[in-house]
Amino acid sequence: MRSARGKAWVLWSMVILVLVTLALPTLVIIGASFTSGDIIRFPPEGLSLRWYRALWDLGGFRAALGRTAYVSALCTLIAIPVGTLAALALARRRMRFARTIQVYLLLPFTIPLVVSGISMMMLFGEARVLGQLWPVGVALCLINLPFMIWAVSSAVNALDPELENAAMNCGAPPVTVFLTVTLPAVMPGVITGALLMFILAFNEFLVSLFLTDSRTVTLPVQIYNSIRNVITPDLAAVSVVYIVVALAAIWVLDRLVGLEIFLKSK
């Protein structure tokens, strides 16, 4: 009994420690963004929305935000069908190139993004599409697709293949089985993967740096450009925008799938 309580105590202290460590930078940046002073610091000097205003008034920022949203949406829209079908095919069919594809799934950890960025710049330059915005979306989808496939694969692997047999036994032809049983069952994975893709694309910097120019600059690249000049509290405000986007994604996830699916197995 006592040891159980002791264990719980140790566990809780560790959880709190981890939470604080994880949350601290975020809290600091949120605090700093509300400063009314001219330099970025914590605790802030006075409270104001001054730097949010400044951010909003900055013409470049709004355009960059819009472009980033467009690129992320495009990347997500491509990733959903491609990633879902790829994950299903990987899990269900004995494929001849299964090995190759597994290696591909590890690429995000093995190939530096600089390399991907340069090679895609060359590729798109060759295809004469560099300077447009949509190739950036496609590129982000390409480099992050493994995450989508992973998310869906975990749902597919948890799916009992007998369910599809049961559906067939109920009289459903293969396409209907896919639409009414397979797809709903892997939906949590698809939604998770889609949001992951959106967030990753929203944050992606290095590859975007290679593929954008002053007319197509996206938010992360824009931030980088302004850091090179001076660090002002509007950067903290941008960070808060990012945090808000991430929180929104988690909220959407919770509404659509239910966070408990991620926190415990069904």
Added chain:
Amino acid sequence: MTPMVELDNVTRRFGDTAAVREASARLERGEFLTILGPSGCGKTTLLRMIAGFDRPSAGRILINGQAIDAVPPFRRSIGMVFQRLALFPHMTAAENVAYPLKMRRFDPAEIPERVERYLELVRLKGFGSRRPHEMSGGQQQRVAIARALSFSPDLLLLDEPLSALDRKLREEMQLEFRRIQQELGVTTINVTHDQREALVMSDRVVVMDAGRIQQADTPAAVYRQPSNRFVASFIGMTTVFPGMVAEAPEGIGEIIVGDVRLPARLPAGGLAPGTAVDCGLRAEQVRVVAPGAPRPETTIGGLVERRIFEGDRLVYEVRVPPLGNLTLMVFDHDPATHAEHEVGARVLLGWNARDLFVFPKETTENATRQETGPAS
């Protein structure tokens, strides 16, 4: 009349092992057939082939006299309760039951009423809006049963549909199932390794072992006239022991076991004297003969070695020195009306000659197959 289902030498191999070997059987319309056998003997494999999820490596399956190789599962009018249930997790119980109705284009106006009726049939009235993970194992099993029945299939396949229920509910559901089946007249193949369930529910029982059909007969015949040693020992609690044919006239002959000759019913066709045989004696057919009571045809003395209380009966293990120190199991179904025998007590055992089963010794190939068959 053509049988509803006919298995014609069906074999299914996985790699170099065969899950089903040369199975042939017929199932008449409206019949309730139970496949009984130990774990891993190929019951599920057989059902999956009939449902169309799997194909025989050799042999044919006919439904209504038609070979069904080319008919995909969703065009077969077969309801199935899966061993792992396979309820759709994202649908409620009612949606699960309605699914086959939608897929088979039932009149949408008729569906809710039908769903309601079948949920009621499996005693799940009021549970329609629950998801499978919000129900107990037994409730889930009953949803699966309702789903398989709701579209009035020509053929119903049950893969251990009652295994998750407690004993009382299981026994109730066995009778209930029988009632539903007779009421709807649906031809049914049930799979189980519970011999009681097989005997209670079925018109006919197919006993399988190691992928082979050992016997296909009425429950009474499977119980009273097991066709081989496996069937005899799988159904009931049977002591099997070796013997040798002494005398073999038609009908009742004599078997030498240990130092004595026991009268026994010999298999049809008879056996030559001197043939080595396996004998089987069911615990429920051996009695402890009270002094002064009428004697059965065969009696022999023994020593009580163990006594096990099982509630509705007592089980004695009795060592019988004249039978080569064989230990026989004996049931006493009514221990309240007379004295119990203590361990070490001398008792007189008795049985009738026709209750001593005799089977020719199985060939070594057969014997090793039974011992090294798929682990259960």
